[in-house]
Amino acid sequence: MEPSPQFERIRAYYLSLLPALTGDAWELCTSYFTVRTLKKGEFLQKQGVVANHVSFLNYGLLRMYHLVDGREKVSEFFKEGDYAADYRSFLMREPANTYVQALEETEVVELSFDDLQIIYQRIPEANFIGRLIAEELFKDICRRTTMQVTVSIDEQYAAIVRDKPWLIQRVPQYMIASYLGVTPEALSRIKSRAGKRSRKIPLRPTTPVITEIAAAAKP
Amino acid sequence: MEPSPQFERIRAYYLSLLPALTGDAWELCTSYFTVRTLKKGEFLQKQGVVANHVSFLNYGLLRMYHLVDGREKVSEFFKEGDYAADYRSFLMREPANTYVQALEETEVVELSFDDLQIIYQRIPEANFIGRLIAEELFKDICRRTTMQVTVSIDEQYAAIVRDKPWLIQRVPQYMIASYLGVTPEALSRIKSRAGKRSRKIPLRPTTPVITEIAAAAKP
DNA sequence: TTCAGATATTGATCCTGATCAATAATTGTC
DNA sequence: GACAATTATTGATCAGGATCAATATCTGAA
Numbered sequence: 001m002e003p004s005p006q007f008e009r010i011r012a013y014y015l016s017l018l019p020a021l022t023g024d025a026w027e028l029c030t031s032y033f034t035v036r037t038l039k040k041g042e043f044l045q046k047q048g049v050v051a052n053h054v055s056f057l058n059y060g061l062l063r064m065y066h067l068v069d070g071r072e073k074v075s076e077f078f079k080e081g082d083y084a085a086d087y088r089s090f091l092m093r094e095p096a097n098t099y100v101q102a103l104e105e106t107e108v109v110e111l112s113f114d115d116l117q118i119i120y121q122r123i124p125e126a127n128f129i130g131r132l133i134a135e136e137l138f139k140d141i142c143r144r145t146t147m148q149v150t151v152s153i154d155e156q157y158a159a160i161v162r163d164k165p166w167l168i169q170r171v172p173q174y175m176i177a178s179y180l181g182v183t184p185e186a187l188s189r190i191k192s193r194a195g196k197r198s199r200k201i202p203l204r205p206t207t208p209v210i211t212e213i214a215a216a217a218k219p
Numbered sequence: 220m221e222p223s224p225q226f227e228r229i230r231a232y233y234l235s236l237l238p239a240l241t242g243d244a245w246e247l248c249t250s251y252f253t254v255r256t257l258k259k260g261e262f263l264q265k266q267g268v269v270a271n272h273v274s275f276l277n278y279g280l281l282r283m284y285h286l287v288d289g290r291e292k293v294s295e296f297f298k299e300g301d302y303a304a305d306y307r308s309f310l311m312r313e314p315a316n317t318y319v320q321a322l323e324e325t326e327v328v329e330l331s332f333d334d335l336q337i338i339y340q341r342i343p344e345a346n347f348i349g350r351l352i353a354e355e356l357f358k359d360i361c362r363r364t365t366m367q368v369t370v371s372i373d374e375q376y377a378a379i380v381r382d383k384p385w386l387i388q389r390v391p392q393y394m395i396a397s398y399l400g401v402t403p404e405a406l407s408r409i410k411s412r413a414g415k416r417s418r419k420i421p422l423r424p425t426t427p428v429i430t431e432i433a434a435a436a437k438p
Numbered sequence: 439t440t441c442a443g444a445t446a447t448t449g450a451t452c453c454t455g456a457t458c459a460a461t462a463a464t465t466g467t468c
Numbered sequence: 469g470a471c472a473a474t475t476a477t478t479g480a481t482c483a484g485g486a487t488c489a490a491t492a493t494c495t496g497a498a
Contacts, residue, residue, distance in 0.1 A: 066368050073368045088361040091354050097365055120347075127346040128339075134353035135310050141360050142307040146316055149285050149292045149400075153485095172445065181368075186485055188447055372455095391475065405455055407477055 006035045009081065010056045010109050017132045018125055025123045032115035038062075038102040044084060045100035051089035053110040057082050060106020061170055064098050065178070074178040076144075077103075077167060084108065087137055103171060153180050154190050225254050228300065229275045229328050236351045237344055244342045251334035257281075257321040263303060264319035270308035272329040276301050279325025280389055283317050284397070293397040295363075296322075296386060303327065306356055322390060372399055373409050 007030050014021055014029075038044060038060065045051055047067060062078040064086070075098065078084040089096035090113060111119075119126045147156055157180060160167055167176060177187035226249050233240055233248075257263060257279065264270055266286060276299045283295040283305070294317065297303040308315035309332060330338075338345045366375055376399060379386055386395060396406035 066365065068369050075364065075368060088358055091358060097369070124343045124346075127343070127350050131346050131350035131353055134350055134357055138353055138357045138360065139307050139310060141357065141364065145294065145360065145364070146285065149294060150287050150316070174445070183486060184446070185448085185487085189485090192447080393475070402456060403476070404457085404478085408455090411477080 006058060006107070007033060007109060009058050013056070013081065014129060017129050021125065021129075025125065028122060029111075029119060029126075032111055032119060034110045036108050036110055038106045038108070040102055040104055042102050043099060044102065044106075044108065045086050045089075045096055045098065047097055047099055048095045049089075050093055051086040051096050053085060053112050054087065054090055054116070055084045055108035055110050057084055058107040058109060060102060060108075061104040062100050062106060063103055063171070063175060064100045066098055072178060073181075074175050077171065077179070079166065079170075083133060083137070087134075103175075148181070153182055153186075154194065156180055157187065157190055158194070225277065225326070226252060226328060228277050232275070232300065233348060236348050240344065240348075244344065247341060248330075248338060248345075251330055251338060253329045255327050255329055257325045257327070259321055259323055261321050262318060263321065263325075263327065264305050264308075264315055264317065266316055266318055267314045268308075269312055270305040270315050272304060272331050273306065273309055273335070274303045274327035274329050276303055277326040277328060279321060279327075280323040281319050281325060282322055282390070282394060283319045285317055291397060292400075293394050296390065296398070298385065298389075302352060302356070306353075322394075367400070372401055372405075373413065375399055376406065376409055377413070 010033070011026065014026070035058075036055075044055060044062060045064075057078055057080045059080045061080075062084050063074055064076040064078070064084075066073045066075060078100075084100060086096040086098050086100065088094075089098075093113070116130075120130065147159070151159070157176075160176065173187060174184035177184045180187065182190075229252070230245065233245070254277075255274075263274060263281060264283075276297055278299045280299075281297040281303050282293055283297070283303075284291045284293045286292075297319075303319060305315035305317050305319065307313075308317075312332070335349075339349065366378070370378070376395075379395065392406060393403035396403045399406065401409075
């Protein structure tokens, strides 16, 4: 509706994606936005429920996790400036298989699925933004996957300390352990052993490496 | 350029996304498409090289993998009807950290990054398609991630046998093992032990479960 | 400040998958 | 069909993380 300071951050975000986003189009968007505040511990999303909103974080911190056999497996953290919510569930209109919970008091700008479709229809450029957001999420999840495959837990933890110190500050260690796919005990030992600096372990291939030369040579 | 049977499959795909894709717009698209054939063993993408094309598979089979410490870690398979290529590298214009290699003779329809940008500019609806494709890729990678976190290797293999029998048929077992994140030996044992049916292991939480009630109660 | 609950560390043991090694089965080629 | 190369299986040992348990540290509220 009216220009609100609560939409400043998301506006800056959108403008960075699409500088030409005009006043009218933006007004239409904001007319569908709603603001919501989550207390620490509250859930933005629960397993089994279809995600009906995407949420842009004005401030605060969320974690996304799977609940498997009574254990929580943290898959992602969201902080101010991020898009949160189970985007898969949101897109597929299927029940989510994750929980999203506030770790701090958090304010989000919400947009419902139906309203987003209206926006896509009325503002063709919105598809551009939607594309960039989907691409952004894709890149993030790729980065994570590559990390998991490429780097040892020790190095992943070191990378977090180096690149995302805010995670260390704001999240209990056992959740970071879960995020890394190990137990709290294991992470504790990883930290302690981090002192004695990285020994290089030379490995040799166990699986045949198909080189292009060798393979392409055979028509 | 001219209506080609080589573009039939991708046309059907696009039409399924956007029925209103008009003849003219489609012609513009096809004018940028190029067809390429890969022999078994040839690479569509190599680590260290910026992915300059997205590739739609007309027929054939590709695998994507990371090379870490001389070992290949398979992260994805692509078959006819899929979009292949290191989309992260393509989007970010950064060197890829993966290889994409043909496991069978494969025909792809390629579109370069620059040409795609032109299409996005000239055909606004293309953003719609681009959004859906990015969303599709996102959903796929989410599905994979959820599997990895949620389900045991045994069950993941069973799921492949059940849901993707073509993988079993067309891909050597040691690549499927790599895809599942285990050694070929381990997968072999998993298969043999698959006979004696799943014993249920009751687990109790090792990490405190923050319930909404408890957490939200504290303002 | 004190205390209780939550979080982190440390130790001992167990278990699964990795590794190393050898053999068997399969596949494709001549 | 026979052979060579690739792929799969099976066995024995090893290593790292999980688990269980105990203690230490931290945090926030009264």
